[in-house]
Amino acid sequence: MAVEKNFRIPVALTGLALMAACAGNDPVYSAFHREAGALLDTGHFGNATMNNTQVMSGERQYVYDLSQRFASEVMTTVNFAFNSAVLDNGARDTLREQANWIKQFPEVHFRVYGHTDLVGSEAYNKRLGLARANAVVAFLASQGISTSRLEAVVSFGETQPLIVTQGRERRNRRTVTEVSGFVASHPMVLEGKYAQIIYREYINSAVPRQVVTAVEGG
Incomplete structure (x- = not known):
């Protein structure tokens, strides 16, 4: 049991590290910890609606x-x-x-x-x-x-x-x-x-x- 517990802890830590790395690369996630308005529109907002309108x-x-x-x-x-x-x-x-x-x-x-x-x-x-x-x-x-x-x-x-x-x-x-x-x-x-x-x-x-x-x- 001790060996199994010791094995689970590094796996869990590895998972947390991967989640943290992914979160660090996610601008939406990182903006949560910053002041309001820190994340600006990158120019893609509304593109899907515009494309649908043009097609229709x-x-x-x-x-x-x-x-x-x-x-x-x-x-x-x-x-x-x-x-x-x-x-x-x-x-x-x-x-x-x-x-x-x-x-x-x-x-x-x-x-x-x-x-x-x-x-x-x-x-x-x-x-x-x-x-x-x-x-x-x-x-x-x-x-x-x-x-x-x-x-x-x-x-x-x-x-x-x-x-x-x-x-x-x-x-x-x-x-x-x-x-x-x-x-x-x-x-x-x-x-x-x-x-x-x-x-x-x-x-x-x-x-x-x-x-x-x-x-x-x-």
Whole structure:
């Protein structure tokens, strides 16, 4: 019996130690012993309700549909020179096309993600990726897009390469523009007319495409 009791005591102490360790890592538990208001909202409160609302209203699906349309009808990516956030002529041409598309959807938010290749430190590349995203937002704003509908708040830095290589790779040095949601205060959105927004015809659709006839030489 003595041996059994002595065996149970260390086991019990081990359990208490594990509970204490887990409690120490639990912010809710640790906040119990602190002053009121010490535990602040980390930004996740209400996400479940918001997600359910978006699914039930169809908003989430409409955002996805519009994202697919945007990606299929314009180039969403621009590339950069090594260690640079300067837009070259090709990037500006692509962004003008993006701007013309975005202008036709004043009810929609867009987000620009910045990326780099794997050369350099993670911290430096994250700053560089964000600088590239900010350069794109600035150019789109110069084309008449309100900055209230444009975000450059996320930089993936070097963490999402298209081409996995440790060396320089232009295709990894890029920004990607995506649909991020709807302007909540817009009348069309308030009336729930998401489908009308998604399937709106282009202004340019009334202009017939030029047909190029190939002439073969002898």
